[in-house]
Amino acid sequence: MSESAWEKLRGLAKPSLAELFAGDPARLDTLATRFELGEDEAATTIRFDWSKTHLDAGHLAAFEELAEAMDFAGRRKALFGGEIVNPTEGRAAEHTAQRGVGKDESVALAAENHHRMAAIVEAIHRGAMGEVKHLIHIGIGGSALGPALAVDALARDGAMVDVHVVSNIDGCAMEEAFKGCDPATTMLAVASKTFTTIETMTNAESAIEWLRENGVEDPYGRVVALTASPEKAMEWGVDETRILPFSESVGGRYSLWSSIGFPVAMALGWPDFAEFLAGAAAMDEHFRDTDGSANLPLRAAFADQYYTRLRGCQTRAVFAYDERLALLPDYLQQLEMESNGKSVKADGSPVDGPTAPITWGGVGTDAQHAVFQLLHQGTNLVPVDFIASIAPGHDLSLDHHRILLSNCFAQGAALMAGKDSEDPARAYPGDRPSATILLDEVSPATFGALIAFHEHRTFANAVLMGINPFDQFGVELGKEIAKQIEKGGTKFDPSTEALLELAGIS
Numbered sequence: 245m246s247e248s249a250w251e252k253l254r255g256l257a258k259p260s261l262a263e264l265f266a267g268d269p270a271r272l273d274t275l276a277t278r279f280e281l282g283e284d285e286a287a288t289t290i291r292f293d294w295s296k297t298h299l300d301a302g303h304l305a306a307f308e309e310l311a312e313a314m315d316f317a318g319r320r321k322a323l324f325g326g327e328i329v330n331p332t333e334g335r336a337a338e339h340t341a342q343r344g345v346g347k348d349e350s351v352a353l354a355a356e357n358h359h360r361m362a363a364i365v366e367a368i369h370r371g372a373m374g375e376v377k378h379l380i381h382i383g384i385g386g387s388a389l390g391p392a393l394a395v396d397a398l399a400r401d402g403a404m405v406d407v408h409v410v411s412n413i414d415g416c417a418m419e420e421a422f423k424g425c426d427p428a429t430t431m432l433a434v435a436s437k438t439f440t441t442i443e444t445m446t447n448a449e450s451a452i453e454w455l456r457e458n459g460v461e462d463p464y465g466r467v468v469a470l471t472a473s474p475e476k477a478m479e480w481g482v483d484e485t486r487i488l489p490f491s492e493s494v495g496g497r498y499s500l501w502s503s504i505g506f507p508v509a510m511a512l513g514w515p516d517f518a519e520f521l522a523g524a525a526a527m528d529e530h531f532r533d534t535d536g537s538a539n540l541p542l543r544a545a546f547a548d549q550y551y552t553r554l555r556g557c558q559t560r561a562v563f564a565y566d567e568r569l570a571l572l573p574d575y576l577q578q579l580e581m582e583s584n585g586k587s588v589k590a591d592g593s594p595v596d597g598p599t600a601p602i603t604w605g606g607v608g609t610d611a612q613h614a615v616f617q618l619l620h621q622g623t624n625l626v627p628v629d630f631i632a633s634i635a636p637g638h639d640l641s642l643d644h645h646r647i648l649l650s651n652c653f654a655q656g657a658a659l660m661a662g663k664d665s666e667d668p669a670r671a672y673p674g675d676r677p678s679a680t681i682l683l684d685e686v687s688p689a690t691f692g693a694l695i696a697f698h699e700h701r702t703f704a705n706a707v708l709m710g711i712n713p714f715d716q717f718g719v720e721l722g723k724e725i726a727k728q729i730e731k732g733g734t735k736f737d738p739s740t741e742a743l744l745e746l747a748g749i750s
């Protein structure tokens with residue numbers, strides 16, 4: 245049945261963006277939607293403008309058929325119902341329950357964990373662990389990218405503690421954090437869902453050592469553990485009272501909402517963290533309750549599928565025209581590529597076409613002066629997302645923000661319009677797609693909704709392709725081989741052997 249929807253999709257005409265706008269005066273109304281965070285007139289909004297993509301009424305209808313053929317409504321119900329949606333690991337994926345939307349028992353458990361987390365955050369703010377000026381958050385992958393992004397996005401001004409996120413096993417990363425912290429007023433957050441990840445545990449040991457060497461008598465007493473494996477954190481030496489657990493059914497790259505968000509709550513204070521959760525919950529409800537292409541994450545997934553499967557695009561780019569969201573492309577890389585970079589469907593059979601494109605991007609306007617040449621004139625068609633905020637994040641002259649936003653909107657217009665020239669080197673083909681997400685402001689609530697939008701977009705893409713977005717076995721083999729190298733005694737290929745010898749490891 246999905247094959248016939250794809251056949252229909254492949255058979256549809258592909259008008260240019262200019263033709264699409266000329267042929268449909270209501271295009272903007274259909275494809276640029278105001279998402280409201282709250283009920284009243286003054287509610288904060290996010291505009292999701294997908295009008296500069298090649299979606300038209302025919303494609304939307306055919307993609308809706310595909311969604312039906314792939315049982316999108318059933319898969320979505322299973323997600324929110326806390327059913328097993330990750331069959332290879334036999335798990336549910338209950339990140340939405342962290343925001344209060346999901347199966348009753350899971351929502352209640354998440355609320356209980358949050359209650360405890362809030363109490364601990366507030367107690368530390370009040371001095372329960374002595375003076376805390378610095379927080380070194382140690383984690384990697386899903387236990388680091390979200391906290392780093394959220395702290396950078398929301399806590400640039402007036403952070404209640406100075407947060408350093410350290411992920412890399414390269415000691416240079418940890419040393420950099422030590423340089424910025426006074427050991428006497430530093431606490432550690434060790435963040436690991438499994439509490440076994442080699443990078444995190446090695447970094448945590450080094451941080452404990454650093455505290456000890458610098459006169460902190462009980463360094464383990466300066467640690468808060470954020471984990472779904474509390475018994476492992478206890479074995480490692482963290483007192484039960486300072487372990488903030490979360491449920492096994494929250495995936496690593498979906499865990500920012502759980503206790504993994506501890507440094508965000510420490511930097512912002514609990515009320516703002518609660519707003520962040522509420523913003524995400526508003527997007528959850530929209531995603532859960534809206535049918536068809538009015539559903540914003542689903543609509544975005546339709547466009548994603550259009551470009552990957554019907555136009556052969558191998559990458560998609562995200563440019564944040566906001567310095568505060570500079571880490572968003574890194575975060576989305578894990579979310580999208582670790583979730584949907586698969587070659588088999590949920591039932592183990594081979595996929596029917598390309599899966600996740602490579603997500604890449606950067607920050608505007610910097611990227612304009614570095615990589616936009618390829619977007620405008622290169623041979624790759626790259627769908628682009630622009631993300632910006634109407635309110636600036638600084639107190640400098642408004643010229644800065646006017647120029648920033650003018651550039652952002654100019655790039656979308658230029659990609660679409662193109663420009664003729666007698667000189668081929670100076671011609672722009674145009675008809676290049678982009679979507680624009682325009683926030684009223686970067687606030688905890690809009691930021692929460694923005695991240696939840698991307699989580700659901702990723703899920704919707706997975707459903708349309710029939711794959712399981714919640715496992716990540718592809719990261720295991722390299723880890724296993726690294727362990728074998730550490731252990732010694734295994735013979736590898738000649739190239740690897742030579743590298744090991746040169747580095748003095750074998």
Ligand SMILES: O=P(O)(O)OC[C@H]1O[C@H](O)[C@H](O)[C@@H](O)[C@@H]1O
Nearest residue numbers: 385386387436437438441496719
């Ligand atoms: O939180 P942890 O258990 O330490 O895992 C950290 C990360 O490592 C793994 O390799 C996975 O690929 C990631 O999805 C995960 O977020």
